[in-house]
Amino acid sequence: MGRDFEESVRGSVKKSLSGIFRALIVAALVLVQFGLILYLTYRLRGYTIYIYSFLQVISIIIIIILINDDRNVSYKISWICIIAAFPITGHIMYLLWGNRRGRKRDKIVLEKLAKGFTYLSQDEEVMEEFKKEHGDLLRLTRYLQANNFPLYKNNNVEYYSMAEEAFEAIFKEIEKAKKFILLNFFIVGEGVLWRRMHKLLLSKVQEGVRVLFLYDDFGAMLRTSRHFRKELLNEGIEVRVFNPIHKYTDKLYMNYRSHQKIVVIDGNVGFTGGMNLADEYVNLVQRFGRWKDNAVKIKGDAVWGLTVTFLQMWEASEGSPNKVDYDIYRPTIKFPQSNVYCQVLSDGPANNPHNPIEDFYMQMMYCAKKVLYITTPYLIIEDDMRDALTTAASGGVDVRIITPYIPDKKNVKILTNYNYGSLLEGGVRIFEYKPGFIHAKTMLNEDSAIVGTMNMDYRSFHLHYECGVWICNKDVINTIKDDLLKTMDECYEVTLEEWHKRPFYIKIYEKVLNLFSTLM
16 A cells, blocks of 8 residues: 555545535425425315316326336336325426436437447457357347447456555556546545545646546535635646536436546556545545445456546536547557456446346346355345346355445445345345445356446436446456455355344334335
């Protein structure tokens, strides 16, 4: 570790007063909408018979629309429950937030994504070589290819079991930058880690290196100062903010966030993983115990996939120019030959209901023959994914899932625990990371692995823009597997008997929470 990550350095989790104030204003606007709905309900109480008849008709129409909607089943059930529970307000809430008024914005994003995909092409020679070496995995890679994610070879992949190690590697690569640096994070928190990153970026700007910094508005709003973006722009750093929350208080589009984490240097080296740009991710501050994250560094042909993913979101972000010349961000070196195969995949709510990452996770589960290891901070899954996990376990696959012992969100933890039941009954083994909070997002079977930004919940699969790297190489897979096995040694294994002994009030509460799982 570098000197800035020594034990003597204390990190912080600072809150920005301006960010808190902006969040409160947005929350107030949403509450005003709720207030107006409740007031309307009160004013109309004298017309109960007419309203009841009208609502019966509207309920039938909305339910027919939802049943025939192509969106997620849990999403539809949640809205039907809300409408049933709140006969008047539920209908109004659906009209405000449940319809597809965000499709116009989705169309803009899809246009930006489509432009980026034109810069990606599949080398058929690579596919033929992969077919000879890994013919039984052709279905997986063909699926990703069909969704515009080419297969690359000639990669060198380094796996980092902790975010501290990943950021040290990121800093070393940034120091070598000659042309450009691309950075995309969900959470940005001012503190020790940010100060080190900021200082390094400024030095590179002074050397003439172009720095493009993209972050999510919600993820940075509470942890950065009021003039954070303006100050960076004045310093010569190009900045874009994804989806400012104040723009969409009247619709659920404000809930669509960019959860991606990407760092690319000169088009030759790229990083992705679960870590964000804040002190708790590198354990400079104790928050929910020891924080475990992971990441990968890629040096090779697949870096272009990360570059394109970054530029797609850069163009789709607020304040971005109309046109970006992708070609100026291409690799500047020729990579040595290797048989390390990678595919960069990405996803987001503009793709709903056809979400390639969720579908690919399912395919990896069904393709597992011996082992299936998963790490995720949240485990709130659909019936079909639950069936895929238990089917694999009942077929003799060693299925293990690692979740946090210390949660960052108590209600989400309750739902995560609720999902243990049917999985444990189906033969899946559940491990809780005893030292604290595991934020790593990993899926591994005996042939391949995914390291990325995706949690196993509705939010990641349907509401967030995510990214990751699928890796096929025995040496890399064994490295990741060894880390997961070591992590399990630090875990507490949950048993079905223990799960059944949950307090009665928790059993009731989790069933109520489950109605709103798509909103958490």
